[in-house]
Amino acid sequence: MPSAAHLKLFNSLTRQLEGFTPVHEGEARVYSCGPTVYNYQHVGNMRAYVFADTLGRVLSWKGFSLTHVINITDVGHLTSDADAGDDKMEKAAAAQGKSAWDIARHYQEVFEADLARLNVRQPAHPRATDYVDAMIEWGKAIEEKHCYRLDSGLYFDISTVPEYGRLARASTDDGEGRIDTVEGKRHQADFAIWRKTPEGETRQMEWDSPWGKGAPGWHIECSVMSAQLLGHPFDIHTGGIDHREIHHPNEIAQNQAHGCSADSGARIWMHNNFLVDRRGKMSKSSGEFLVLQTLVDRGFHPLAYRMMCLQAHYRSELEFSWEGLAAAFTRLKRMVMAVERHKARLAQKGEEQIEKPLEGWTYMEALDELGGALRPILVRFEEAVSEDLNTSVALTELEELLSLKKMDPQETLLALAAMDAVLGLDLLTLERADLRVRPKDAEITEAEIEDALERRKAARAEKDFATSDAIRDELAAKGVEVMDGDPLGWDWRLKID
Ligand code: AMP
Ligand code: ZN
Numbered sequence: 211m212p213s214a215a216h217l218k219l220f221n222s223l224t225r226q227l228e229g230f231t232p233v234h235e236g237e238a239r240v241y242s243c244g245p246t247v248y249n250y251q252h253v254g255n256m257r258a259y260v261f262a263d264t265l266g267r268v269l270s271w272k273g274f275s276l277t278h279v280i281n282i283t284d285v286g287h288l289t290s291d292a293d294a295g296d297d298k299m300e301k302a303a304a305a306q307g308k309s310a311w312d313i314a315r316h317y318q319e320v321f322e323a324d325l326a327r328l329n330v331r332q333p334a335h336p337r338a339t340d341y342v343d344a345m346i347e348w349g350k351a352i353e354e355k356h357c358y359r360l361d362s363g364l365y366f367d368i369s370t371v372p373e374y375g376r377l378a379r380a381s382t383d384d385g386e387g388r389i390d391t392v393e394g395k396r397h398q399a400d401f402a403i404w405r406k407t408p409e410g411e412t413r414q415m416e417w418d419s420p421w422g423k424g425a426p427g428w429h430i431e432c433s434v435m436s437a438q439l440l441g442h443p444f445d446i447h448t449g450g451i452d453h454r455e456i457h458h459p460n461e462i463a464q465n466q467a468h469g470c471s472a473d474s475g476a477r478i479w480m481h482n483n484f485l486v487d488r489r490g491k492m493s494k495s496s497g498e499f500l501v502l503q504t505l506v507d508r509g510f511h512p513l514a515y516r517m518m519c520l521q522a523h524y525r526s527e528l529e530f531s532w533e534g535l536a537a538a539f540t541r542l543k544r545m546v547m548a549v550e551r552h553k554a555r556l557a558q559k560g561e562e563q564i565e566k567p568l569e570g571w572t573y574m575e576a577l578d579e580l581g582g583a584l585r586p587i588l589v590r591f592e593e594a595v596s597e598d599l600n601t602s603v604a605l606t607e608l609e610e611l612l613s614l615k616k617m618d619p620q621e622t623l624l625a626l627a628a629m630d631a632v633l634g635l636d637l638l639t640l641e642r643a644d645l646r647v648r649p650k651d652a653e654i655t656e657a658e659i660e661d662a663l664e665r666r667k668a669a670r671a672e673k674d675f676a677t678s679d680a681i682r683d684e685l686a687a688k689g690v691e692v693m694d695g696d697p698l699g700w701d702w703r704l705k706i707d
Contacts, residue, residue, distance in 0.1 A: 222479040238274035239440040243449040246283040247317035248298040252499035254485035254492035261482040261524040263330040278333035284314035310414040327512040329634040338431040345426045349403045356467040360394045364404040364421045371466040378455045402427035429460035447476035482524045507650035514539035520601040548612035556619040576628030654688040
């Protein structure tokens, strides 16, 4: 039986920590709202998936058989939360001279590559466009009791379900950001199930329906895909905190309309807070935004960003800064170097590392393997992640483990592997060389740097400080800072401005 006993998660529905009890014994089913693939995902968006992945990893680690879905919104999302405005996908297609389908495929590929770079395990990524028939069926099933038709499409009447908006803690008409731009809606918060293509226009993405040619509203896809892929009710639904206000209340309303009225579709709704910068929430509409590749271009390993996310609690705002990212990167480097030392001790003893199980360690398996001395650290680590995914405390437990010098290296590495199964930092396989990411605009190759450093070392050995200083200046001119006496023993780094 999985060790669910004390996994506590913050449920946005009740605004309380709740013990996790799965709907289906031994299983965990999780749905995370995925990206709208009309543009690149910024690093704020990626925080949402690092969070969802950490949750999934904790559930697997505790022995649940996990089914995780992150859907791909490749249709039906407008430029505002109101049901009017341009279709984002069609707008991007027009701007780039490509078909809406090509746009969606391209950005989906980039998204998936970014997930891989952040070690987000790859769950199922169903596309909304493959579920349009099912969305139409859902609309037909709820139309009579819960919807009304307007010239512009089919709308959901929020007064037909009990306690609309309880997730947002908002009364019927005062949800944030509601703009009554659709003529004829009965309540401001009513939303589109189907958006009819206006007379005389054609969309690249449109389908026949009982309400005319058009495209589905955004919210319906998540109700339909979560029901089909996970069954209602399922265990946990995740998303960014903005979804707590409109998208998820609307999903819940649709689920209530389709099934039993007390059923919100998922038992636990969890929301990550925003990544912010000095201007506020990082968002695509604000124009400039940071993508993972920008971080890599400036010399950061993608997992430095994962570390940055794990250092904060997912329910707290996290402010992005280059200094903060550099600090997270340094922390990752220190860990990698400590692991190197334990590996070296193991090699000295002529031993091989214990093979990790194919699916990665679970908590119980690791506990069974571990001798006495390291067990308390693993237990404390487990307690931290069980307290609503307190990864920042979990990281300090991991550092505590790495700092213990006299332990059997075999056991240390085993405990480390077990912890990293949750954190996903690749600590057993990352090497120093992997972390030396060359910025895009660097004017010098690593081989040239190493060569210059060798020459400098030789000069210093001969007390030829003039040559040594000249080499140092040469390197500095090319953006490489030589770090004599660097406590990390890193020798050099590329300058970050
Ligand atoms: P979107 O593609 O806009 O639907 O966003 C994808 C996911 O990223 C959703 O779960 C959003 O709630 C989340 N999200 C958007 N902006 C941020 C941000 N600045 N920080 C954290 N999560 C965000
Ligand atoms: Zn969704």
